[in-house]
Amino acid sequence: MSGLVVVGVDGSAAGLAAVEVAAEEARVRSAGLRVVHAFLWPAMHVPLGASPLGPAEGGLRASTERLVSEAVERAGAVAPDVEVSRAVVTGEPLTVLEAQSRSAELVVVGSRGMGGFVGLLVGSTSVHLAAHGRCPVLVVREPAVPDGPVVVGVDGSASGAKAVGFAFAEAALHGTDLVALHAWTGWNAPLPAPQDERTPYANEPGAPATGEERLLSETLAGHQERYPGVRVRREVVHGGTREALIEASRTARLLVVGARGRGGFAGLVLGSVSQAMLHHAHCPVAVVRGGDRNA
Template identity: 45%
Template sequence: MTPNDSATVVVGVDGSEGAGEAVRWAARLASARALELEVVHCLQVAALYYGGGPAGSDALFGQLRLEGERITERARELALSIGPSLTVRTEVVADAPPAGLLDRSKRVRMVVLGRTGTGGFAGMLVGGTAATVASHAGCPVAVIRGRHGDGPVPSEGPVVVGVDCTPNSEAAIAAAFEEAGFRGVPLVALHAWNDVTYDGPGSTARLIPQPESLEPGEERLLAQRLAGWQEKYPDVRVRRIVTRDRPRHALLSESDRAQLVVVGSRGRGGFRGMLLGSTSQALLHHSSCPVLVVRRGSDHPL
């Protein structure tokens, strides 16, 4: 089964407040689109058996599983309070979050994660786990953030998509149009570029003289990337932004007014190393709205 064939959204939970916001967001999405919801808690029990297994590991494993079942049951009740007619399944798995979620991403429509939490998803958005899931998932990955991080998750405002004017952003553009069309909101297509170039590998940065002369070309590139999508979604009003700025600065600024930011998992040009460097860290840690990461080659089916 491919993500396109699936009718399931997976949400990872750890009992934290951030995971609760992820459950609410996922439940609203699944309920509105007649999808099923699967609530997953990862135990991370490998540490219990490090070095051959300490005494009492089996008992501790049982306690962890029991707590995981309590966490998933509370999440199920929360989801049903959002969508009473939802079909909600729960699962407690022994895998670490990256492995457990990546395995499920191959056969579901979307994986939804909360901001930093505790328990089974400790450090989810602090270290490399979120980058691993978002970079390698077989489906789109949504990271749910509110205004100023721990504020309310916005339900109003446009959808914003980061466009790097290469084929790498095609999947993100497709997802952004679909999301804006379903939500009935405008789409902001943002292309950020700068006036610094490199002559080759290992070379030093060089300022481009008269960078304003390049802006018409950047605008044409953005128009080319959007060509065809506006015809496919005639009801989606599109606002194009071409700015000479760092992508993370521009996207973070737009996230203050958006209900969703959509980006590709990695790119070139303005979005080089999207989920490997500073841009991804800025979005995951500081976006003022949920972030949807769509890998190249994975169709957005929602």
């Protein structure tokens, strides 16, 4: 066994869905799986044992052990050959999972947990972990399309390059196709209010599209050599990045994005595109930071 996949659980349906995805990810990696629950109550000095007036098996600690046991059993049903360990760690979920990510090659979480507010599409822990985790973070939103491709957003940024490498590895591990999607907007609009037909354009006709196709080819080149068995479909889309990726996610088993893109503001940890995917994609989303290990 090499490597470790960590999954955060909290007793919610989203958490159990994340366990199933994490177990499969551990299986294809020949990695171990660690089921982690952040136990906040001890830090708040709340009684953990059974109430003298209630059943002997009651209390917060016993309830926590039951939900972790359920998650371990679910993982065993999905991937019986995977070595599964458990950890109940005192602390706030983001802090606990960020610490766990330091020794993991992948952290998996549900899109919303027990603390999710009604109407909130994705939980705060998922968003913050995607921004601060020390390894790639996979957020399980809607179910994946089992025979769908891995889709990766390509933008030419350093963070995006890490995401492309992770996406190639995922496609190879799962034996599926890879869709490399690059979206661009119109740089070829004419200059202000043409007075006659001689008014120049910002670029020669067709030049922007050619440049964007070149960017995509250059980004993929080294990865295709490393993963020759992965069949790649290239898509250069003239339009908005968010809209293109959300549409592609409808038929995907996984969508992979970088944490920040070419247009990221200095100091911004999680870019607007990656945040939009966490909220609106139709499949699980992996967010890969530029500094992530195992990416």
